[in-house]
Each structure stands twice: as C-alpha cells, then as structure tokens.
Amino acid sequence: TEMSRAAERLRLLINHLDRPSDAIVSFESHPLICKTQGEYTLDTDLLTPEQRLSYEQNGYILIKNLVSEEDINRFRYTHTRLCRQEVKAPGLVTMRDLAILKSEFVPDQRAISKIQDFQEDPELFRYCTLPQILKYVECFTGPNIMAMHTMLINKPPDAGKKTSRHPMHQDLHYFPFRPADWIVCAWTAMETVNRQNGCLVVLPGTHTGTLQEHDYPEWEGGANKMYHGVRGYDSQHPRVHLEMEKGDTVFFHPLLIHGSGMNQTQGFRKAISCHYASADCYYIDVNGTTQENIANEVKEITMRKYAGQEISFQDSWAFRGRLVKGERTSL
Numbered sequence: 254t255e256m257s258r259a260a261e262r263l264r265l266l267i268n269h270l271d272r273p274s275d276a277i278v279s280f281e282s283h284p285l286i287c288k289t290q291g292e293y294t295l296d297t298d299l300l301t302p303e304q305r306l307s308y309e310q311n312g313y314i315l316i317k318n319l320v321s322e323e324d325i326n327r328f329r330y331t332h333t334r335l336c337r338q339e340v341k342a343p344g345l346v347t348m349r350d351l352a353i354l355k356s357e358f359v360p361d362q363r364a365i366s367k368i369q370d371f372q373e374d375p376e377l378f379r380y381c382t383l384p385q386i387l388k389y390v391e392c393f394t395g396p397n398i399m400a401m402h403t404m405l406i407n408k409p410p411d412a413g414k415k416t417s418r419h420p421m422h423q424d425l426h427y428f429p430f431r432p433a434d435w436i437v438c439a440w441t442a443m444e445t446v447n448r449q450n451g452c453l454v455v456l457p458g459t460h461t462g463t464l465q466e467h468d469y470p471e472w473e474g475g476a477n478k479m480y481h482g483v484r485g486y487d488s489q490h491p492r493v494h495l496e497m498e499k500g501d502t503v504f505f506h507p508l509l510i511h512g513s514g515m516n517q518t519q520g521f522r523k524a525i526s527c528h529y530a531s532a533d534c535y536y537i538d539v540n541g542t543t544q545e546n547i548a549n550e551v552k553e554i555t556m557r558k559y560a561g562q563e564i565s566f567q568d569s570w571a572f573r574g575r576l577v578k579g580e581r582t583s584l
C-alpha cells in the first residue's frame with residue numbers, strides 16, 4: 254500500500270498536468286501531497302500528536318461532545334418534519350426498512366429508516382457546515398472541502414429478521430473519486446448509541462488496506478437496497494464497538510471496514526453523517542473495477558428518478574456535492 258499510495262500521488266501530479274491551467278490552484282503545493290509526517294493527516298494545530306497517531310494507526314478518531322445538544326435537537330425536529338412531509342427538500346431520498354416495505358405507508362419517522370441527500374434542506378445541511386466539524390475535516394481533506402454525501406440514519410427496532418443490521422463495508426465502494434486519503438466521513442450520534450441499539454462496529458487499521466470486493470451479504474432475512482458488504486472479510490480481525498453519547502462525533506477513513514449491529518431496543522437509533530472530500534479529488538472510471546456493481550445500481554435508480562434520463566455515476570455525485578469551504582477546484 255505504501256507503494257500504491259506513492260504511485261497514486263505520481264498519478265495525481267501527471268493528471269494535473271493534463272488539466273486546463275485554471276482547473277486547480279497550485280496543485281503541486283497541495284498540503285497533502287507535500288506533507289512530510291503523517292500519511293493520513295495534516296498538521297493544522299488541531300489534532301494532538303496522539304490523535305494523529307491514532308488516525309494513522311486505526312483509521313478513525315472519536316471526538317466527544319463536538320455537536321451541541323441544542324443543534325442535535327434542532328436536527329431531530331427537522332428530521333421529524335421531513336418524514337411527515339411537513340417540509341420538503343428537493344432531491345431527498347428516503348428509505349424504508351426491508352421488513353416494513355410491504356406494510357401500509359404512514360409518513361412518520363418510524364417508517365423511514367434512512368434519509369439521504371438532504372443538501373437542499375438548509376436546516377439539516379447546517380450540520381455539514383458546522384465550523385467545529387469542518388476544522389477536523391480540514392485535517393484530512395485540506396482547505397477545499399466538498400460535502401459529497403449526506404445521511405440521517407434512523408435504525409429501527411429490529412423486526413426479527415436482522416434487517417436493521419448494516420453489513421461490514423468500506424464507504425469507498427460507493428465513491429467514484431480519489432484519492433481515498435482525501436475523503437473522510439463525519440458521523441455524529443444523535444442520542445446514546447451502544448451495542449444494544451446497534452452502534453458502529455469498526456475493524457481498526459483496515460484503512461491501510463485496499464478496496465475490497467462488495468456484494469449483498471447472504472443473509473437469511475435479506476439485506477436493504479445497496480447495503481453491500483465486504484465479501485469474505487476476516488471475521489477474526491479485532492472489532493471495536495464505538496459506543497457514543499449524543500453529540501459525540503467519529504471521523505473515519507473511507508477504506509475503514511465498518512458496519513452496525515441490529516437494534517435490539519424499541520427506540521429508533523439516530524445518527525447524522527456527511528462524507529467530505531477534498532475538492533481537489535478527481536473522478537475515476539469504475540468500469541471493469543469492483544465498483545461496477547454499485548455504479549449500475551445507482552444508474553438504475555437515477556434513471557427511474559429522473560424519468561429515463563441516463564446520468565453517469567460520476568455526474569450523480571458532481572450534482573449532489575456542495576462546496577462548504579475554499580474553492581470548487583475539481584469535483
């Protein structure tokens with residue numbers, strides 16, 4: 254991986270030479286290309302040496318109490334209103350859990366296990382622009398920051414078929430942009446999350462590996478749409494359950510293998526998240542790679558959503574991404 258990362262940097266530089274000169278601002282001096290110490294983080298005076306080392310080694314850092322109770326309560330209120338369709342946000346994607354797909358639909362947060370693409374809802378999108386979050390994000394992405402993907406996960410009480418689980422996966426599987434080291438996810442607990450209600454489970458250190466092949470897990474009760482899992486991951490690898498309190502935030506690398514267990518409580522476990530990438534990242538062609546399967550699924554869905562219009566996997570990302578800091582140089 255050391256070699257492949259060096260090769261990637263070289264490829265980036267070459268790629269830059271092919272661009273129109275106004276496409277990217279002083280790319281050769283990009284702080285992440287120039288960084289000398291620390292493979293995955295930048296020295297912005299925010300992370301302590303221990304935190305930097307922890308991200309280098311584990312692929313995540315957990316910051317306690319980063320988002321205020323007041324903000325989280327506002328996000329919860331907005332979430333309720335969006336689910337009840339009292340407010341609308343263009344582009345919003347809602348997902349119902351497999352277990353209740355065939356039941357009668359009532360517009361309520363209990364029927365919606367996940368909303369995605371809330372970039373057009375000013376109140377929820379405020380999460381992605383919180384200065385205390387962006388300060389951390391910048392340590393991974395550098396100064397030009399795009400919010401590429403937004404989610405509010407409302408893990409329902411498991412209906413008995415274990416469909417509330419999220420299989421072990423690497424988020425990079427979904428992303429047609431690189432380099433991976435310039436992408437980071439911020440995931441904030443909206444209440445206490447623990448083993449009982451299905452907290453995040455991570456395999457520390459797996460971010461130093463490569464992107465694995467993903468597919469639907471062979472689970473008896475089935476798996477939710479697009480919930481691909483790493484094929485044949487090492488079940489002996491040490492696992493860490495990230496138990497968190499309301500407002501605690503974990504930042505993790507897109508190659509880190511993670512998932513979440515089933516919700517064995519009667520409550521709906523809530524978390525809000527955003528995937529950020531450096532605006533200096535570039536799109537890749539995923540044809541002929543392990544990502545082809547997810548690209549085809551996404552194309553199929555966008556085709557249905559936008560009345561038969563063919564939208565490329567890359568364009569569906571360019572379209573949803575929003576600049577939150579600096580300049581929109583490439584993505």
Ligand SMILES: CCCCCCCCCCCCCCCCC(=O)SCCNC(=O)CCNC(=O)[C@H](O)C(C)(C)COP(=O)(O)OP(=O)(O)OC[C@H]1O[C@@H](n2cnc3c(N)ncnc32)[C@H](O)[C@@H]1OP(=O)(O)O
Pocket residue numbers: 346347348349350351354369402424427476477478479480481528551554555558569
């Ligand atoms: C611009 C559009 C963008 C499209 C989405 C792109 C998403 C890319 C993923 C990014 C993730 C990046 C970060 C990593 C995150 C890792 C993950 O989170 S993996 C899980 C990601 N899951 C999703 O992204 C699911 C997104 N959900 C949806 O797109 C929709 O909810 C939907 C599943 C397509 C359903 O929406 P809708 O079309 O409104 O619903 P219906 O018309 O009722 O159903 C259509 C069709 O789909 C079947 N279905 C519905 N829900 C589920 C489900 N939970 N599991 C399995 N299948 C489901 C339903 O039965 C219908 O099928 P039919 O054959 O047509 O009857």
Ligand SMILES: Nc1ncnc2c1ncn2[C@@H]1O[C@H](COP(=O)(O)OP(=O)(O)OP(=O)(O)O)[C@@H](O)[C@H]1O
Pocket residue numbers: 418419420421448454470482494511512513514515
């Ligand atoms: N067969 C499997 N293949 C892939 N991932 C799995 C499999 N079984 C469980 N997982 C994943 O492992 C993680 C932990 O799941 P699980 O529900 O078993 O909880 P747990 O952490 O083992 O907690 P507990 O032991 O208390 O049940 C989740 O991400 C889950 O989706």
Ligand SMILES: O=C(O)CCC(=O)C(=O)O
Pocket residue numbers: 404406408419424453511512513524
């Ligand atoms: O909140 C969860 O259960 C995990 C979600 C996740 O990993 C994802 O959507 O990428």
Ligand SMILES: [Fe+2]
Pocket residue numbers: 422423424511
């Ligand atoms: Fe994930």
Ligand SMILES: [Mg+2]
Pocket residue numbers: none
């Ligand atoms: Mg278990």
